[in-house]
Amino acid sequence: MHDASSSAGVPADELHIVFVLLISVTAAMGGLLFGYDWVVIGGAKDYLFAHFHVTGVDQQGWLTSCALVGALLGSICSAGLSDRFGRKLMLIVSAAVFLVSSIFTGMAGSIAAFTLWRVAGGLAIGLASNISPMYIAEISPARWRGRLVALNQLTIVIGVLAAQITDWLITRHVPAHATTASLAGSWYDLWAWRWMFIAVAGPSALFFFCSLFVPESPRWLIKEGRLQQAHQVLSAIGGAAFARSAGQSIQESIGSESLVKVQWKDLLHRGVPALLVVGVVLAVLQQWSGINVIFNYATDIYRRAGYTLNQQMFNIVITGVINLVFTFVALFTVDRIGRRTLMLIGCCGIGLSHLAVGWAFYAHLHGPVVLAFTLATIAFYAMSLAPVTWVLISEIFPNRVRGASVAISVSALWIACFALTYSFQPLTAALGIAGTFWLYSGICLAGWVFVFFSVKETKGQSLEQLEQSLHAARR
Template sequence: MHGLIPQASPSTHTDELRMGYVWWIAIAAALGGLLFGYDWVVIGGAREFYEIYFHLTSSSLIGWANSCALLGCLVGSLLSGALTERCGRRPLLLASAVLFGVSSALTGLAHSFEAFIVWRIVGGVAIGLSSNVSPMYIAEISPAAVRGRLVTLNQFAIVVGILIAQIANLLIAHPVPVGLSAEQLLTTWNVQWGWRWMFIAIVLPSIIFTVCTLFLPESPRWLLKRGYTDRARKTLTRIGGTAYAEAEISAIAKSVQSLEAERSSWFELFKPGVRKALWIAVALAVLQQWTGINILFNYAAEIYRRAGYGNSSEILLNIVITGAINLLFTVLAMFLVDTVGRRKLMLAGCTGIAASHLLCALAYRQAWPSALVLGLTLSAIACYAATLAPVTWVLIAEVFPNRVRASGVSVSVSALWIASFVLTYTFPLINAEVGMSGTFVLYGAICLMGFFLVNFGLTETKGRSLEEM
C-alpha cells in the first residue's frame, strides 16, 4: 500500500459501477437483518402462549422472559468489535447465521423455563453479532453515492423479518374460544405447540443466510488494513472497474497510512474528535430504543387489549397491520436517506413520534375508541420506520474513522441493546405504576428531548465518503 500513487476521489469513477453485484452483496448481508427482525418480534405473538405454558404470572418474570435475549445481544455486540477486527466481517456473519438456526430450533423445543431462557440468550448473541456486522459490512463495501440506501437495506430486511414473524404468528395460532379457564387454556394447541413452531419457523431462512454468506467477499477496507491489497483490489474491481478500484484503494490507503503510527484500541474512542463521534452514536442508539416503539412490537397484544380489543385473532391481525406499515415506511426511508439527508429525517422522526405518543396517552386517559388507539400507534410506527429506525443504523455505521469503526460500532450497538433491555424489562413495571397513559407520556417526553439532541449535536453526513468523514 505504501507504493500506491494517489488517485482521484472514488466518487469520480462511478460510471462503471456494477450495481447488480453490489445489490446482491448488500441483500445477502442484510439477511442477517431479516433474521434479527424475525427473532426479535416473534416473541410478541408467542408470549401469551408460552407465559401460560411456563406459568409466568409476575411482572418481573414476564419482563425477564421478554428481555433476556437482550443480554445475549449485548454479549454478541461486545464480542463483535474485537472479533471483526481479528477475523474479518464475513466469518462473523456466518457465525450469526448458524447461531440463529440453532438457538431458534432449541428455543422451540424447550420444555423448561430455564432452557427457554438459555436459548433465547444464545439467539440474542446472534442478533448482537448481525446487528453490528451487517450494517458495517454493507457500509464498507458500498460506493459513497448509494451507501445510505444500501445500509438502509439492512433496516428494510429487519422490518421484512418483523412482518414475516407477525404473519407467521397469525397463521400458526389457532382461534381460541373466549372464556376458557386457566386449565383449559393450558391444554390448547397454541399453548402446547403453537408458540414452539413460531420460533422453529426461522430455521429455514437461517440455512439460506448461511449458504449466501459462504459466497460473500470480505470487506475491502478490512483486507487493506491487513495488507491484502490484491484481494481488496479484486473485490473493488468487480464492484466498479479498475479506475474505481484504484481510486478506492488510494483513498483507503491514505487514511490507513496517516494513522498507522497510532495503534487502534478501545482507548482511541475517547480521544478528541473520535470522542464526539462516540458520544453522538451512543446517544442516538439509546434514543432509537427509548422512543418506545419496540414496546409496540413486543407488548402489542397487551397494548391493544388495554385499548379494547379482546379477541386474540383480532389482536394478531392488528399486529400484522403494524408490521405492514413498518415495511411500507421503511421502503420510503430508502428513497429519502440519500436525498433528504440523515439530520432532517431524525428531526422529523422525533417530532412525529412524540406527537403520536402524547395523543395516544390522551386516548387511553379519555377512553377514546380502540380504532383511534390503533391509528395513533400506526402513526408512531410510520414515523419511526421512515426516520429513526433506519437512519440510526446508517449513522452508527459511518461516523467512525476506519481504524476504530469496528470498536466504535460495537460500543454504540452495545449501548443500543442495554437501552433496549431497560425499555423491555421495565415496561410491565412502569405500566403497573402509572398506567398505559403515563407510560406513553414518558416515551413522548423522551422523543422531545431527542429532538434537541439531534438539532444541536448532529451534522449531516450524506454523500460523503467514509474516508472524508
C-alpha cells in the same frame, strides 16, 4: 462534495451495482433474522407463559427481554471478533447461531432451557446488528451507501413482519373469545409457541449458505495489509480505476499505523469521543423513543384498548405492514432529504403520536383510536429513527476504530432496549399506561433537541471524506 465514485473518476454506470446489491442483500439477511428473532416473542409470550405457568410480572419481563442480554454480549464481542477475524466470518457465525438457537428454543422443555437458547439467539442478534450494517457500509460506493445500509433496516422490518404473520397464521383458528387459560392442554398451548421460533430455521440456513460466497470487506482487508485481495474486491465493485482510487483513499484514511491491532485507547483520540457520544445517544434514543414496547407488548396494549385475542394478533400484522411500507419512504429519501432531516421529522412525529396515544388511554378512548395513533407512531419511526440510526452509526466513525465504535454504540442500543422492554410493566404500574406514553413522548422531544444541535449531515460523502472532515475539525 463528491462521493467515492466521483473521486475515482468512475461514471455511475460503470459501478457494478448488481454485484454490490447482491452481497448487500446477503449481508442484510442478518437483519431479517434479527427482526424475526427479536419480535417473535411478542406473539409467542402469552402461550409460552401459559405453558410454563409463568405468572410473576418480573419473570414475565425477564423471559420477554432475556434475548436482549445475549444481544448485548454479541454486540460487545463483535468489535474484537470482526476486527480480528473479519466481517465475513462473523456473518457466517451469526447465521449458524441463528439456525441452532431457533430450533432448540422451540424444543425447550423448561424455562431454564428456553432462557439459555433465547440468550444464544440474542447473541446472534447482537453480532448481526453490528456486522451487517457495517459490512454493507464498507462495501458500498458513497452515492449508494445510505440506501444500501437502509436496506438492512428493510430486511429487519421484513423479518419483523414475517414473525408477526407467522404468529398470526399459527393462531388464526383460535376461537374468537378464547384466552390462553382456556387453551391449556390444547395444541396451541403445547406447540403453537414452539413453531413460532422454529419457523426461522429455514431462512437461517439460507443466510449461512449465501454468506459463504460474499467477499471480505475491502476496508478490513486493507487494514490487515492484504492489499491485493482488497484491490480484487474493489475492482468487482467498480472496476480497476475505482479500485485504484478508492484503495488509495482507504489507505490514506487508515494510515500505516493502523496495520497493527486497534487499541481501546484509540477511542480517546481527539474527535472520536464526541462522535461516540453522538452514536451512543442516537442508539439509546432509537430504543427509548418507546416504539419497541408497541412491538413486544402489542397484545397487552391492544388488550387494554378492548381487542380480543384474535383481534390483537391481527392488529400486530397491521403494525408490521405499516412498518414495512414506511421503511420504503426512508429508502427513497435517506440519500435525498438526508439523515439529519429525517431524524428531526421522526423525533417530532413519534413524540406527538405518543402524546396522542397517552391522551387516548387517559380519555378512555378504545378500539380504532388507539390503533390509529400507534400506527402513526410506527409510521414515523419506520421512516426515520429505525433505519437512519443504523446508517449514521455505520458511517460517522473513522475507519481505524469503526469496529470498536460501532460495537459500543450498538451495545448501548441493546442495554437501552433491555431497559425499555423490562421496565414497561413497572412503568405502567407506577405511571399508568397514559403516563408511560407521555414519558416516551418527552424523551422523543428531548431527542429532537439533541439531533438539531449535535448531528451533522453525512449524505453524499464517502467514509474517507467524512473522516477528512473530522480531521479538519480537529485543527
